[in-house]
Amino acid sequence: MAGIYLHIPFCKRACHYCNFHFSTSLANKNDFVSALLKEIKLQQQYLQHEIIETIYFGGGTPSLLTNDELRNFFSSLKNSFNISKDAEITLEANPDDVTVEKLKDWKNAGINRLSIGVQSFFDEDLQWMNRVHNAKQAAESITNAFAEGFNNISIDFIYGTPTLSDINWKKNIDKAIEYGIPHISCYALTVEPKTALAKMIERKKIGDVNQSDQARQFLLLMNWLRTAGYEHYEISNFAKPDYRSKHNSSYWQGKNYLGLGPSAHSYNGDFRQWNVANNVSYIESLKKDELIFEKEELTSTQKLNEYIMTSLRTTEGCDLNYVTNRFGIEQTDKLLESAKAHFKNSILIIDDSKIFLTDEGKLFADGIAADLFFGKV
Numbered sequence: 001m002a003g004i005y006l007h008i009p010f011c012k013r014a015c016h017y018c019n020f021h022f023s024t025s026l027a028n029k030n031d032f033v034s035a036l037l038k039e040i041k042l043q044q045q046y047l048q049h050e051i052i053e054t055i056y057f058g059g060g061t062p063s064l065l066t067n068d069e070l071r072n073f074f075s076s077l078k079n080s081f082n083i084s085k086d087a088e089i090t091l092e093a094n095p096d097d098v099t100v101e102k103l104k105d106w107k108n109a110g111i112n113r114l115s116i117g118v119q120s121f122f123d124e125d126l127q128w129m130n131r132v133h134n135a136k137q138a139a140e141s142i143t144n145a146f147a148e149g150f151n152n153i154s155i156d157f158i159y160g161t162p163t164l165s166d167i168n169w170k171k172n173i174d175k176a177i178e179y180g181i182p183h184i185s186c187y188a189l190t191v192e193p194k195t196a197l198a199k200m201i202e203r204k205k206i207g208d209v210n211q212s213d214q215a216r217q218f219l220l221l222m223n224w225l226r227t228a229g230y231e232h233y234e235i236s237n238f239a240k241p242d243y244r245s246k247h248n249s250s251y252w253q254g255k256n257y258l259g260l261g262p263s264a265h266s267y268n269g270d271f272r273q274w275n276v277a278n279n280v281s282y283i284e285s286l287k288k289d290e291l292i293f294e295k296e297e298l299t300s301t302q303k304l305n306e307y308i309m310t311s312l313r314t315t316e317g318c319d320l321n322y323v324t325n326r327f328g329i330e331q332t333d334k335l336l337e338s339a340k341a342h343f344k345n346s347i348l349i350i351d352d353s354k355i356f357l358t359d360e361g362k363l364f365a366d367g368i369a370a371d372l373f374f375g376k377v
């Protein structure tokens, strides 16, 4: 069982905080589509005929694809891979693209899950982020998606922006709950190097992000969504029963996946590889039936560290029996030794041979995982 990710590297406008790979020029879009169709064929052996359980169109902005482009990708994927009849097929969409006509096309093409980049229901926040959509479009995208028969809907929020008060944060979450959105992803605003946001902060055009505001809004968020019946199944993700993202869950479970398109990553259990993050290089190489990518073989230590990092972020926790069976009892003993101080500070807990982050620990998940890593110098 495996997944396929397709990276659509175009956006109408650059959001200030974004460090994903994308271009705001659509001039190469047709050539990109031809290149991606070629890559699908070139990579058809990568997953060794495993059954494909999930397909994810991400980006960038996949909702910019035309109906014909989307259908061509589907027929090429079907010709090249063994896709399960029940596959979860997600399309990331920006609210301004979610028209009734497009929703009908997506449904007919086979998309059965939408991930809508709402980010906030307030214009003030959206303008601060330089999002292309407004609050009205955010709300309409959801009502239209439900009306057109999409039940499996996820929306993204960003919190910890200087414009977002706790009162409006609560209003955002309440609105999502009222709509009956079954999956909600919430990300703390991070200032990534070289983004417009980082430059504006450097030049003191805007203030820096306030970490304590972010921490408070995260703690509030966990409380609100749990009370509303959402399962907090991964640090940034909340779902109603049966609505977890199968695609993202399979990453966290270490299943194999193939990433297609510029900057996309792939993993086959032993090797990780990533495509060139440049649209022109990607297109030109595929014109010659070649793919530019880098590749690394994961050592046992890297695999163990990845397991610690991802498992701690999920509700399943870090399973010591699994660590013993796969990596040896010495590693489990060392892991417990490294975790001792965090047990004492109530940042980690252990239950039924599994290590979990406490709510406070979730605020420092990456740092705590790094403390537990093996092979540190």
Ligand code: SF4
Residues within 6 Å of the ligand: 010, 011, 013, 014, 015, 018, 019, 020, 022, 059, 060, 061, 094, 117
């Ligand atoms: S729409 Fe998404 S990928 Fe595009 S710039 Fe904004 S955050 Fe980045």
